[in-house]
Amino acid sequence: MVTLHIGIDDTDSKKAMCTTYVAAAIFDDLLKMGLTPMMRPQLVRLNPNCPYKTRGNAAVALRFRVDPKKLYLVKDVVLRRVSELAELECEGTEPGVVFYVSEEIPEELRNFSMAVVRRMVSVEDAFSVASIVGAELHALKGKRGVIGALAAVGMDRIARKTYELIAYRVRQNWGTFRRVDDSSVIRMDMVTRPWTFDNFDYETNETRITPHTPCPVLLGIRSLDPDVAFYAFSILRILEPIEKLLLFETNQATDLHIQEVKIAEIEENTSVSVEGVVADLPRVIPGGHVFFTLMDDTGTIQCTAFEPTKSFRNVVRSLRPGDRVRVYGGVKSKLGMHLTINLEKIRVISLAKFVRTSPPSCNVCGKKMESLGQSKGYRCPRCGNRLPEGLKTFVEEHRTLTPGIYEVPPSARRHLSKPLLFEELTTP
Ligand SMILES: [Zn+2]
Known part of the structure; x- marks a missing residue:
């Protein structure tokens, strides 16, 4: 048996799909083939300042134990599923898939992942690192997606990692209003915070667990602990069917960027x-x-x-x-x-x-005077008396x-x- 690392990025568009959904479908496919996952699926957030990002700039990594004789079969299943689900007709969507067979992630690849989280990295850099470590890159249309896919593969160890439990909607509900009871989100937030976070924004009075795009995600609960994520989910009042539920390990909320x-x-x-x-x-x-x-x-x-x-x-x-x-x-x-x-x-x-200057009081009638403009002195609004600039007073601001x-x-x-x-x- 060998370990196959799979990285996937840029399968979504501004209007639809979600790379985590593609990954969740593949995760199911590979379980059905009898493969054993090495660890949880990972949701890896990349440079939030990248001008090409679709929404949250997320890539995904899956890691499975595979019989070397079945590698070609597994790769075929993955590539077929990505081609089926990715928003290929959308301009700007450039899906990338990476396969990497190795028991260890080398240092060069880890460094590459950190670089992709922190700054702009070129497609050429990705191809160069891939050839050094021996990773297989697949660009399904345009090459940009291979950067994030390779970065996800390299991020097998996330310091102070967090989790996101994502619930997906049945296909006929994609694009419709999400039926999750807001008051149950507040209740869940009160009970599980700070072990879950970003559930509800009390300033704008809106739920943060549901996205606003027509994508397959119903909701995501961000958490510091896997068990608390499932407990939080159990508190929610959800009024529509759920297609699947998957817990991702993530680099969200780590300040890694x-x-x-x-x-x-x-x-x-x-x-x-x-x-x-x-x-x-x-x-x-x-x-x-x-x-x-x-x-x-x-x-x-x-x-x-x-x-x-x-x-x-x-x-x-x-x-x-x-x-x-x-x-x-x-x-x-x-x-x-x-x-x-x-x-x-x-x-x-x-x-x-901090000391502010303030106009003097009128020496004739006592009224606060008004400035006539920068170094033009002061005039009393009541009696018309004038005083020179030099008579301003200084007040230390509280x-x-x-x-x-x-x-x-x-x-x-x-x-x-x-x-x-x-x-x-x-x-x-
Ligand atoms: Zn006056």
């Missing part, structure tokens, strides 16, 4: 953690996005909290020049010009004193922000981002 860097080292389409000092007052722009400039001893970079991050923006808006913070987020370039960090988390380390770590709400969270909820589990 984040690299600690200095500002000068920041590259586009990566995810970073940077410590620095707030260099200016946060500004709010139309659309409700909030941004500020972060500075360290190597340079400056813009940091942005977008509108969908909701109340997280209040934290960003309360920052003042001189505050020391550590920011976490994905790096994008705006109009191909300068880079910006799309904030996912922020640790406020220390607060600076800071309402407190040092600590803040995160975006579940509805804006990346699959790979580790929720703050987990801190409770590691700190006594």
Whole structure:
């Protein structure tokens, strides 16, 4: 017997299918052939900043013990199933399948997987690593899918792994409204949190376990423990039939995508953690996005909290020049010009004193005066008295922000981002 590692990626489109469903179907096929899985199926999230990703940028790995004489048969079953289920007619869907026969995953392949989670990797890189380690790549249409498929194969050991229990819908319900009782989701969340996470967003008042696309997934319960995932599932009130249920091991909620860097080292389409000092007052722009400039001893970079991050923006808006913070987020370039960090988390380390200038009170009638513009002095709105700029008063702002770590709400969270909820589990 040998171990066959199977990687699958990019079988879905924005409108339909889901790579985990393709994998679940193949997992069933191989069980029916009498094969023994080496471990649970794995759902591997890749670089969330990749511009080509369909939705969550997920690939899947399956690992089975196979009789070497049956290898060709198993590969045939896998490739047929992927061709049958993948959204091949969709432009931009470029399914990739990888077969790798080995008892050990070599270091080169593990490093390749980490690179695909953290930055942009080319198809050429994938082919080069595959030829070094001896993996077999199948590009079913376009070659991009082989990158994720090979990365999934290389991620056999996930540090601080999590789980997702996925329930799939019967085919005739695909594309219809998902019938899962919201109040049972809240109940499940209350009972099983923090061992399950991202179940419900109390800020936007929406269920997070059901997707919004017409794909075969009914719901997914993210969990730190396999047993708790099934227990949580048992609490749900589900009002439609389920075709199958499969538990995946995942790298979700591990922060595996984040690299600690200095500002000068920041590259586009990566995810970073940077410590620095707030260099200016946060500004709010139309659309409700909030941004500020972060500075360290190597340079400056813009940091942005977008509108969908909701109340997280209040934290960003309360920052003042001189505050020391550590920011976490994905790096994008705006109009191909300068880079910006799309904030996912922020640790406020220390607060600076912030002094605001304020107009003086009128020395004739006592009314608060109004500024006539930058260094133009002040005018009293009641008696018309004028005073020069030099008479402004200084007021130290009472800071309402407190040092600590803040995160975006579940509805804006990346699959790979580790929720703050987990801190409770590691700190006594
Ligand atoms: Zn006056």
